[in-house]
Amino acid sequence: MGKGVDKLFLKLGKAPIIAHTLMKFQNCQAVKHINLVVRADARGDFQAVIRDYRISKVRQVVVGGAERQNSVWNGLQALPKGVDIVLIHDGARPCVSDALINQTIQSVREFGSGIAACKLADTIKEVDEEGRILSTVPRDRLWAVQTPQAFRYDLIMRAYRAVIERGARVTDDASAVELLGEPVHIVESPPTNIKVTTPADLSIAGVLLPAELIVQSATVPTGTFYFGRDIEKDFR
Numbered sequence: 512m513g514k515g516v517d518k519l520f521l522k523l524g525k526a527p528i529i530a531h532t533l534m535k536f537q538n539c540q541a542v543k544h545i546n547l548v549v550r551a552d553a554r555g556d557f558q559a560v561i562r563d564y565r566i567s568k569v570r571q572v573v574v575g576g577a578e579r580q581n582s583v584w585n586g587l588q589a590l591p592k593g594v595d596i597v598l599i600h601d602g603a604r605p606c607v608s609d610a611l612i613n614q615t616i617q618s619v620r621e622f623g624s625g626i627a628a629c630k631l632a633d634t635i636k637e638v639d640e641e642g643r644i645l646s647t648v649p650r651d652r653l654w655a656v657q658t659p660q661a662f663r664y665d666l667i668m669r670a671y672r673a674v675i676e677r678g679a680r681v682t683d684d685a686s687a688v689e690l691l692g693e694p695v696h697i698v699e700s701p702p703t704n705i706k707v708t709t710p711a712d713l714s715i716a717g718v719l720l721p722a723e724l725i726v727q728s729a730t731v732p733t734g735t736f737y738f739g740r741d742i743e744k745d746f747r
Contacts, residue, residue, distance in 0.1 A: 596662070
């Protein structure tokens with residue numbers, strides 16, 4: 512997006528990307544609790560978005576770590592007692608649908624995991640350092656993994672403990688579970704579940720998201736907001 516730009520605060524219509532993403536989970540009846548994991552120096556900015564858009568399901572704003580896996584681990588550790596299913600989602604995927612969220616949850620109930628993924632449509636080539644094609648990779652079994660990635664709480668906690676204990680490095684949550692040798696199931700995601708990474712993605716997301724989405728946030732009742740690590744005694 513450019514040097515020094517935090518894409519999560521870029522506007523889609525009149526609201527920042529992160530507000531659109533949070534509203535998707537705010538409006539999903541199956542979601543009861545949100546932990547938002549952020550950079551320490553941006554915590555106040557995220558708290559302001561939560562207040563301004565009345566996102567009452569965010570009960571904690573958790574400071575992340577040096578890498579994605581550290582941030583996920585921090586967010587998992589801060590969850591309240593009694594959680595049975597966990598969904599991990601990129602703040603930069605504001606076009607996630609209610610249907611996809613619920614499909615990943617249903618997959619967890621059936622199989623223990625549910626990973627949003629999109630089947631590859633393009634022909635895939637293996638290329639050397641000089642840009643020459645080495646081979647054509649069969650694409651029938653290739654999928655691009657996205658988020659949300661959903662798991663039984665006990666499974667994802669075991670997986671990330673193993674990552675920490677082994678000093679492993681994983682780039683997504685499914686990889687952490689694979690490290691245990693456990694099967695991971697995918698849920699087919701629509702092509703609209705894009706991650707906003709470039710200015711072009713921002714334009715596409717602006718078309719995909721209806722302008723009235725965030726306006727609806729004004730009708731959401733104000734909730735009680737919890738920040739800090741005392742959530743377990745306050746959570747109902």
